[in-house]
């Protein structure tokens with residue numbers, strides 16, 4: 001196991017709330033980071049992904065695909081009925097998603113407190129929890145904890161040095177990953193990818209008539225790659241900021257509704273700006289493309305500023 005950890009370039013942590021209470025898990029992650037050395041960029045080597053992200057992305061993807069397919073078959077115009085119906089149907093789904101994200105934000109506080117006071121003695125081992133007797137065969141089991149303590153002394157110098165490493169280096173690396181990298185730009189893009197298919201459908205008609213719809217291509221780039229990920233990033237930061245604002249389930253649902261409302265309001269404002277710039281461009285030049293091109297440049301600058309300049313959530317300040 002030591003050789004595998006030493007030679008591995010990266011470690012994927014499929015994280016849940018019980019992860020930091022298990023001695024084996026903390027040993028693996030500490031051994032991996034220790035093997036990379038103190039000068040290595042830990043954030044580049046370690047990737048933490050909560051287990052709820054997979055099913056959430058899958059369900060979100062499926063739901064959005066079905067919704068857009070239904071919209072396509074209904075043949076409703078995109079403005080205003082298509083947008084109103086899509087936003088109306090998405091609202092309950094987004095509220096549930098916001099609720100899950102708020103839960104995730106609160107769970108980071110729990111993890112930080114668990115790891116900050118980590119001790120080998122209080123961490124869990126399966127063998128110790130079942131009294132060193134196999135529950136099926138009733139045969140005695142070897143204690144993993146005593147084996148790990150010997151290994152820890154050999155690899156880390158002493159149990160105290162191991163615990164110090166876990167409480168500082170492992171804690172900051174894990175919390176940074178869970179706070180900043182779970183909903184990365186590329187993961188948001190994956191989640192909204194069905195929107196690209198909708199735009200692809202808009203492209204097909206003009207392309208069949210030997211006409212390249214430049215304005216639709218620019219609109220797809222603006223909304224799918226810049227504005228929607230930007231709105232999601234703002235909502236994620238707001239979720240962290242207000243994660244402890246509501247105590248009960250009802251208050252948390254209200255908070256989720258509030259967050260989704262802010263997102264919808266931002267989206268509606270940007271849609272209105274998009275329509276206004278296209279109309280102005282048509283009025284001045286008889287072509288909508290210059291308006292979309294201007295919006296593309298402004299959206300690009302705004303996106304770069306958001307993703308590059310918005311401060312990351314600092315594990316020490318959570």
Ligand SMILES: [Zn+2]
Nearest residue numbers: 127128143144
């Ligand atoms: Zn044991």
